[in-house]
Amino acid sequence: MSDLEARLLDAHMQSDKRSLVSLYTEAAHQAPTPDAAAFFLTQAYVYALETAHEDCSVLNDRLVAMGRNPD
Numbered sequence: 407m408s409d410l411e412a413r414l415l416d417a418h419m420q421s422d423k424r425s426l427v428s429l430y431t432e433a434a435h436q437a438p439t440p441d442a443a444a445f446f447l448t449q450a451y452v453y454a455l456e457t458a459h460e461d462c463s464v465l466n467d468r469l470v471a472m473g474r475n476p477d
Contacts, residue, residue: 410436426453427461444474451475 410433417425430450437443451465469475 423453423457424459426450427457427459427465431461431465440472444469444472447472448474 410429414426414429414433417429427450430446430453434443434446434450437446447465447469451462451469453459454462454465466475
């Protein structure tokens with residue numbers, strides 16, 4: 407298990423949604439394919455919406471640019 411996977415699992419276990427935004431965004435940056443990056447960004451965006459995170463619009467813009475979120 408990678409360090410990132412361990413941190414993601416820990417954040418899930420702690421229900422730390424704000425950390426999940428950052429961790430899933432980090433996972434998107436490391437993703438091996440555009441589909442994997444879109445998956446991770448979608449997860450980050452969902453948690454951002456749930457917490458009124460300041461990165462909501464940035465994540466939405468990235469997903470729209472990838473053709474993954476109708477704006």
